[in-house]
Amino acid sequence: MDAYTNGWLDLLVRWLHVIAAIAWIGSSFYFIALDNHLRPPKDPRDADEGVGGEAWEVHGGGFYRVHKYRVAPPKLPEELLWFKWEAYTTWLSGFALLVVLYYVNANTYLIDKSVADLSQWEAIAISVALLAAAWVVYDVLCRVLGRNELLLAAALLAFVTLSAWGAGHLFSGRGAYIQVGAMVGTMMAGNVFFVIIPAHWELVRAKEAGREPDPAPGLRGKQRSVHNNYLTLPVLFTMISNHFPFTYGHSHAWLILVALMVIGAWVRHFFNLRHTGRNAWWIPVTAAMGIALVAVLIRPQENKASTSGPPVAFAQVRAIVAQRCAVCHSAHPTYSGIDTAPKGVELDTPTEIRQLAPRIKQQAIDSKAMPLSNVTKMTQAERDLLARWIAQGAKIP
Numbered sequence: 001m002d003a004y005t006n007g008w009l010d011l012l013v014r015w016l017h018v019i020a021a022i023a024w025i026g027s028s029f030y031f032i033a034l035d036n037h038l039r040p041p042k043d044p045r046d047a048d049e050g051v052g053g054e055a056w057e058v059h060g061g062g063f064y065r066v067h068k069y070r071v072a073p074p075k076l077p078e079e080l081l082w083f084k085w086e087a088y089t090t091w092l093s094g095f096a097l098l099v100v101l102y103y104v105n106a107n108t109y110l111i112d113k114s115v116a117d118l119s120q121w122e123a124i125a126i127s128v129a130l131l132a133a134a135w136v137v138y139d140v141l142c143r144v145l146g147r148n149e150l151l152l153a154a155a156l157l158a159f160v161t162l163s164a165w166g167a168g169h170l171f172s173g174r175g176a177y178i179q180v181g182a183m184v185g186t187m188m189a190g191n192v193f194f195v196i197i198p199a200h201w202e203l204v205r206a207k208e209a210g211r212e213p214d215p216a217p218g219l220r221g222k223q224r225s226v227h228n229n230y231l232t233l234p235v236l237f238t239m240i241s242n243h244f245p246f247t248y249g250h251s252h253a254w255l256i257l258v259a260l261m262v263i264g265a266w267v268r269h270f271f272n273l274r275h276t277g278r279n280a281w282w283i284p285v286t287a288a289m290g291i292a293l294v295a296v297l298i299r300p301q302e303n304k305a306s307t308s309g310p311p312v313a314f315a316q317v318r319a320i321v322a323q324r325c326a327v328c329h330s331a332h333p334t335y336s337g338i339d340t341a342p343k344g345v346e347l348d349t350p351t352e353i354r355q356l357a358p359r360i361k362q363q364a365i366d367s368k369a370m371p372l373s374n375v376t377k378m379t380q381a382e383r384d385l386l387a388r389w390i391a392q393g394a395k396i397p
Helices: 003-037 044-048 085-103 106-110 120-145 149-168 173-208 215-243 253-275 282-297 314-324 350-355 357-366 380-391
Strands: 051-059 062-069
Touching (some): 003 215, 044 051, 085 106, 085 120, 085 173, 106 120, 120 149, 173 253, 215 253, 253 282, 314 350, 314 380, 350 357, 357 380
């Protein structure tokens, strides 16, 4: 596939993915907030008809009165609004994006030969297998430990941690983050497809058959819906993580990923409590402290041994940049599959190289995120030489 076609597929599928995700996450946020705002019905007739809670809302220039039944209404309405296609579209478009960007370009984005010597098809097969395994392991944990939410949460955290560590030893840093995010997203979509929607259908079929619905499937669906709600912010981080190489390019990238995902779920917990009327302000405070701690711990440290030494001739720098960087970052890229310089970053002239020295330091020296998956085989000695040149003022003739 040529780079131009791949670029359009990336644009269109990513656009669809973001739109669908907004709809899915928005409905998740809304319904969990609604559930937490429900109060016992004031009208005894509502309680007699099986209403478990009600809420008054104002939005869009009008008032809404929402009722939620403990199990099901006495009679089904002619039309029901189902909230499922947002989830399905998000997962399908997300998987399509995984194919378009990470599978088609596996040697660039997914594979890092310095991490694991995988062929393109081996990496893809492992990635797909891990997506399926994520759902199976998660579902089994829920069925076995579902009655103890704290124990289940600990088990899920252990599983995500193991997944992050394992992905970090299989894929590139960027690919590992996306892989873990895709695995968690698969767990979320699986909840909708295999548990939540079937539970809804169970209620509908029982009413249509004139049977009293069993509340158990609905309770399982509710539990999985809450899980999805807590996983939204962690997954959102993985989806935007490719913009932040100081995270996925770190030597302890897997641990950083787990820490930030936990903080995301912790922040979500604050909002869920707030919807019940509890303002646990210590949660966002501790979350902010956690982020600050991560930021301090992973701050790049200047290696004085690598930046001290004799002056570096710019000719040496230019030769490294031309061989390791400008094959992509050029007005006329020569790397296969690249038609235009990524993000418009060009390193053809001495002036461009000097102006972009801070970004070279961040991307190629501090995080080693560039070259992507080190496809041009930049050596540590070359990185050290670039670091020394920058430390000496990034001088050009």
